[in-house]
Amino acid sequence: MSHESLNMERLAGRYGFLERVGLLPLPSEDGISIVVELSRMECARVCLPLLLRHSGVAVRIIAVSMTPDFPMEVLARQFSPEEPVLFLPYEKEEYMPNLALAHIETTFAVLLEDSIMVSPGWLSELMWASFDDASVRVIAPRSSTERGEGKKRLHFGTHHELAEHVSYSLGRYQGEWREVEVLTGSCLLFTKELIQRIGGFDTSLQARHLMIADWCLRARQIGAKLALSEAVYVHAIQSLDRYLRTKDESKQTNGWQTYYKKWALESGIENEGLLVPPTEFLKFPQPVIPLGRIPLASPLVTAIVYCDEAWDCDELKEQWIAAREQQSYKYIRWIWIRDTLLDAAPEFPVSEHDVVITVHGEDGWLRALKNASALYESDIILYLSTSIQYEKHYIERVVKAITQGSADLIVSLSTEMEEAGVHLLAGGDSALTLPLERIAYKGGIVPGMISNRKLTSRQLLLHPNASLVIGYIGDLSDSKEAHP
Amino acid sequence: MKYLILSGGSWEDYEYKRLLELLPNREGVCFAGRMTSEQQTNNQIRAVAAADIYSLNMKQYTILVSSPYWLTEVLSLQAAYVVALLERCPEEEKKWLWDKYSGLLGAKADLVATRSERIYLEQSLRREGVLYLGGDQQESYGATFQGDRLYFLTDYEVLWRKAIVNLWQDSTISPANWVTIQLELRADYYISMCAKLPSQPVVHYLAASYLYLLGDPVANRYLTQSFELMVLYEYLDCLHSHFRFFSAIEGKTGDLETAVQQYTITAFTAEEKRDAERLRGWLHSGQYELVRAELFRLNEDEAAAVRILSSLTTSEAKLLLIQNYIRTFQWEKALELQQDLEGSVDGVIEGTIHLLHGRRHEAIRSFLNAAGQDNQAWPLLSEMADLEEAVKRLKRRVEG
Numbered sequence: 016m017s018h019e020s021l022n023m024e025r026l027a028g029r030y031g032f033l034e035r036v037g038l039l040p041l042p043s044e045d046g047i048s049i050v051v052e053l054s055r056m057e058c059a060r061v062c063l064p065l066l067l068r069h070s071g072v073a074v075r076i077i078a079v080s081m082t083p084d085f086p087m088e089v090l091a092r093q094f095s096p097e098e099p100v101l102f103l104p105y106e107k108e109e110y111m112p113n114l115a116l117a118h119i120e121t122t123f124a125v126l127l128e129d130s131i132m133v134s135p136g137w138l139s140e141l142m143w144a145s146f147d148d149a150s151v152r153v154i155a156p157r158s159s160t161e162r163g164e165g166k167k168r169l170h171f172g173t174h175h176e177l178a179e180h181v182s183y184s185l186g187r188y189q190g191e192w193r194e195v196e197v198l199t200g201s202c203l204l205f206t207k208e209l210i211q212r213i214g215g216f217d218t219s220l221q222a223r224h225l226m227i228a229d230w231c232l233r234a235r236q237i238g239a240k241l242a243l244s245e246a247v248y249v250h251a252i253q254s255l256d257r258y259l260r261t262k263d264e265s266k267q268t269n270g271w272q273t274y275y276k277k278w279a280l281e282s283g284i285e286n287e288g289l290l291v292p293p294t295e296f297l298k299f300p301q302p303v304i305p306l307g308r309i310p311l312a313s314p315l316v317t318a319i320v321y322c323d324e325a326w327d328c329d330e331l332k333e334q335w336i337a338a339r340e341q342q343s344y345k346y347i348r349w350i351w352i353r354d355t356l357l358d359a360a361p362e363f364p365v366s367e368h369d370v371v372i373t374v375h376g377e378d379g380w381l382r383a384l385k386n387a388s389a390l391y392e393s394d395i396i397l398y399l400s401t402s403i404q405y406e407k408h409y410i411e412r413v414v415k416a417i418t419q420g421s422a423d424l425i426v427s428l429s430t431e432m433e434e435a436g437v438h439l440l441a442g443g444d445s446a447l448t449l450p451l452e453r454i455a456y457k458g459g460i461v462p463g464m465i466s467n468r469k470l471t472s473r474q475l476l477l478h479p480n481a482s483l484v485i486g487y488i489g490d491l492s493d494s495k496e497a498h499p
Numbered sequence: 500m501k502y503l504i505l506s507g508g509s510w511e512d513y514e515y516k517r518l519l520e521l522l523p524n525r526e527g528v529c530f531a532g533r534m535t536s537e538q539q540t541n542n543q544i545r546a547v548a549a550a551d552i553y554s555l556n557m558k559q560y561t562i563l564v565s566s567p568y569w570l571t572e573v574l575s576l577q578a579a580y581v582v583a584l585l586e587r588c589p590e591e592e593k594k595w596l597w598d599k600y601s602g603l604l605g606a607k608a609d610l611v612a613t614r615s616e617r618i619y620l621e622q623s624l625r626r627e628g629v630l631y632l633g634g635d636q637q638e639s640y641g642a643t644f645q646g647d648r649l650y651f652l653t654d655y656e657v658l659w660r661k662a663i664v665n666l667w668q669d670s671t672i673s674p675a676n677w678v679t680i681q682l683e684l685r686a687d688y689y690i691s692m693c694a695k696l697p698s699q700p701v702v703h704y705l706a707a708s709y710l711y712l713l714g715d716p717v718a719n720r721y722l723t724q725s726f727e728l729m730v731l732y733e734y735l736d737c738l739h740s741h742f743r744f745f746s747a748i749e750g751k752t753g754d755l756e757t758a759v760q761q762y763t764i765t766a767f768t769a770e771e772k773r774d775a776e777r778l779r780g781w782l783h784s785g786q787y788e789l790v791r792a793e794l795f796r797l798n799e800d801e802a803a804a805v806r807i808l809s810s811l812t813t814s815e816a817k818l819l820l821i822q823n824y825i826r827t828f829q830w831e832k833a834l835e836l837q838q839d840l841e842g843s844v845d846g847v848i849e850g851t852i853h854l855l856h857g858r859r860h861e862a863i864r865s866f867l868n869a870a871g872q873d874n875q876a877w878p879l880l881s882e883m884a885d886l887e888e889a890v891k892r893l894k895r896r897v898e899g
Contacts, residue, residue, distance in 0.1 A: 174649035174651065255654060
C-alpha cells in the first residue's frame with residue numbers, strides 16, 4: 016500500500032470517527048430544515064426527540080399536523096421553547112408539507128414522516144451526495160418504506176441495536192451512493208432550489224408514495240439526479256391500522272389510476288406497481304405544483320404579459336408590478352414576454368414558478384406571444400398588456416366568468432368599448448376582432464389568430480375561431496393610468 | 500398499574516422478560532419467587548416470596564400467570580385483572596392434568612396470551628380476547644421509551660400493550676380491535692404462504708381458519724383448496740377434519756340449509772347421525788339460532804355458540820349452553836345454570852371447583868358422591884393428589 020493511500024485511509028477513518036461522534040458540523044452553512052409529517056402521536060413523541068438528538072445543532076424542525084385530530088398541543092408541550100421545533104397546526108384543504116416547504120430558508124431540506132427513527136450520523140452522510148455530484152438533488156436513505164432497490168427490512172429490538180447497525184454501515188459504506196430512477200419512501204432530502212423549481216407534491220395522487228414518486232420524476236425532468244445512500248438506513252415504524260378492515264382501498268386504486276394517467280403508464284396487472292415510465296414520456300412537461308397556501312377550488316391561470324409600447328421608465332414598471340402583486344386572485348403563473356428593443360429597463364426579480372421569455376425584435380416577440388400558452392398547461396390563459404393598469408379583482412372576475420359560465424373565451428370590455436359597442440371592432444371582412452389585452456380563454460382550446468392592429472403598432476388583436484362561444488364582462492381597469 | 504408475576508419456574512428460566520419490560524403504565528412489578536438483588540435492580544422488579552403474595556393489595560394488581568398450578572392462588576387473591584400466559588405442557592408434567600388446569604385458568608383469566616399458535620387457535624374457538632405472542636413480521640410496529648431505553652416493538656408486542664391497556668378501559672369507549680388486527684395479520688400471513696406453498700394443505704387450512712374467525716366467506720375458497728389437496732394426497736380421513744369445517748363456514752357466512760347438509764355428509768356414528776337429525780328438525784321448525792349454535796359447537800367453535808346461546812331463553816338453548824360452558828371450562832357458570840334448570844349439579848365439576856377454592860373436604864365429598872357405589876372415586880382422588888404434587892413442584896422451582 017502506498018503512503019498516499021494509507022494517508023487517505025487514515026484521514027477517512029479520522030473523519031468518520033468525528034462524524035459518528037457528532038463533532039463535525041453539517042456540510043451546509045445555513046443548516047437544514049426538516050419537515051416532519053405528524054399523523055401518529057405514538058411515533059411522533061419518539062421521532063422528534065431522536066431528530067433533535069441525532070441531527071446536529073444546525074437543524075430546524077417544522078412539524079406539520081397531517082390530520083385535523085392530531086393532538087399537536089399535547090406534543091408541543093413536551094418541547095421547550097428553546098428547542099428548534101416549529102409546530103404548524105392542520106389547515107383544512109391544505110397539503111401541509113407543501114405549505115411548510117414554501118417557507119424553507121435553508122439550502123437543504125428533509126421531508127419525513129413521524130414514523131421514521133433516525134440514529135447518529137444519518138443526516139450529514141445524506142447531504143454529502145450532492146457535494147459529490149452537484150446534479151444529485153434528491154437523496155434517500157434505505158428503509159422499509161422505499162420500493163425496489165432501496166427497500167431494506169430489518170428487525171431491531173431497541174434503538175441501541177439500530178444505532179449499532181447504522182454505525183457499522185456508515186463505517187463500511189461511507190460516501191457510497193447510487194443513482195436510482197425513482198424514490199418512494201418516508202424520508203427524502205433535497206435542495207431548496209429544486210423544490211422551488213418543480214413545486215410541491217401532487218395531492219391528486221392521494222397515496223403518499225405516489226406523490227413522492229411523481230415529485231421525483233418531475234425532478235428528473237429538469238435534470239436532477241436521484242440518489243440512494245448505501246450507508247444510511249432509517250427505521251420505519253409500520254402501522255397496524257391497515258389491518259383493520261375499514262381500509263379504504265378505493266382511494267388507493269384511484270391514486271394509482273391518476274398516476275398511470277399522468278405518466279402515460281398502461282394500467283394492468285403486468286404494470287402493477289410500476290412507477291417509472293419509459294424515458295420518452297419523461298420528456299413531456301408536467302405542471303408545477305404551487306407551494307404554500309393553495310385555493311384548492313381555484314383553477315391555475317397562466318397570465319401572459321407583454322409590453323406593447325416602449326417602456327423604459329423604471330417607475331412605471333414598478334407601479335405595474337405592484338399592481339400585479341395586488342391581484343386578488345393568487346393562483347397564477349406569470350409569463351413575461353420581454354423584447355429588449357422595447358423594454359429597456361433592467362430585469363426585475365420574478366418568482367421561481369414564473370417564466371421570462373426574452374427576445375430581440377418584433378418577429379420573435381410576436382412568435383413568443385403566439386406560442387407561450389401552448390408551452391405551459393393551465394386551466395385558463397389570459398393576456399395582459401403593460402399599457403393597462405388592471406384593477407385588483409380583474410383576474411378573479413375573469414376566472415369566475417369562465418368557470419361559472421359556458422363561454423370558451425371572455426372579453427372584458429372597457430367603458431369606452433362598451434359605449435361604442437363591440438361590433439365597431441369588426442374588421443372589413445366582417446370577422447370579429449378583439450383586443451388581445453382584454454382576452455381570456457379556457458385552457459386546451461385554440462383561441463384564434465393574433466395579429467397587429469396596425470402595421471406600425473404593436474397593439475395586438477385576436478381573430479377568434481368562429482366555433483368558440485364568446486362571453487363579455489365589464490372591466491373597470493384603467494388604460495390611461497399606466498401612460499399618463 | 501402494578502403487576503404480580505406468577506411464573507412456572509425460576510427468574511432465570513422466565514421466558515417473558517421482554518414483555519415485562521414493555522408493560523404499559525408500569526408502576527411496579529413483583530415476581531413471586533427468588534431473585535438476586537442485582538437481578539431486581541437491573542430489571543426494576545421486586546422479588547416476593549410465594550408465601551408473601553397475600554400481603555399485597557391485590558386491588559391494584561394485574562396478575563401475569565404462566566403456570567396453571569397457580570390457579571388456587573389466582574382465585575383466592577382476587578386481583579384487579581388476571582392475564583394467563585398459556586404454554587404447552589412441559590415434559591415433566593402430566594399432559595392431561597396440565598391441559599385441564601390450563602383450560603380452567605384460561606377460562607378464569609381476563610386475557611389469555613400464548614406463544615403457541617395451536618393454543619392460540621384453540622383458545623380463540625373457546626373465548627374472546629386471546630393474544631398470540633408470536634408473529635412472522637420482521638418490521639417494527641411501535642416504539643416506546645421505558646426510562647432512557649427506546650424499544651422498537653413487533654406487531655404482537657404492540658398488541659400486547661394494547662390488550663393490557665384495554666383491560667382497564669371501558670370496552671364501549673375503546674373496542675378491542677387488537678383481536679381483529681391479529682387475526683388479519685395471521686390471515687394475511689397464511690394467504691401469502693398459500694402462494695408460496697400452493698401444494699401444502701395445512702397452509703390453506705390455516706388461512707381458512709383465520710378467515711373463518713374473521714367471518715370472511717373467502718375462507719370457503721381456502722378450505723376447498725385444502726380439502727382437494729388432502730384428497731389428492733389420499734388423506735382420506737379428512738372428511739371429519741376438513742369437510743365438516745365447511746358447515747361452520749357456511750353457518751357463519753352463508754346458507755344454513757347447505758351447512759346442515761354438509762354436516763350430515765360427515766355424520767357417521769350414531770351420535771353424529773342423531774345430531775344431524777336434530778339439526779334438520781330445528782331447521783324445519785325455524786329455530787335457526789339453535790341450528791347455527793349447534794353447528795358451531797359440533798365444529799368446536801364453542802365461543803361462537805356461547806355468543807348465540809347466551810341471549811336465548813328457551814330451556815333447549817340453556818341445555819346447549821351448559822354443554823358449551825362445560826367444554827370451555829366455564830364450570831361455575833355451567834353449575835349455576837344446571838342448578839337453575841335441573842336442581843342438581845355435576846359432582847365432578849363441583850368437586851374440582853371446591854378444590855380450586857381450597858375447600859378440600861367439600862371437594863372429596865363431591866367426588867365421592869359423583870363416583871357412586873362402584874369405587875369410581877379413585878381416579879378423582881388420584882387427580883387431587885396429582886394436582887397437589889404438581890403445585891408442590893412448582894413452588895420448589897419458583898423458590899429455587
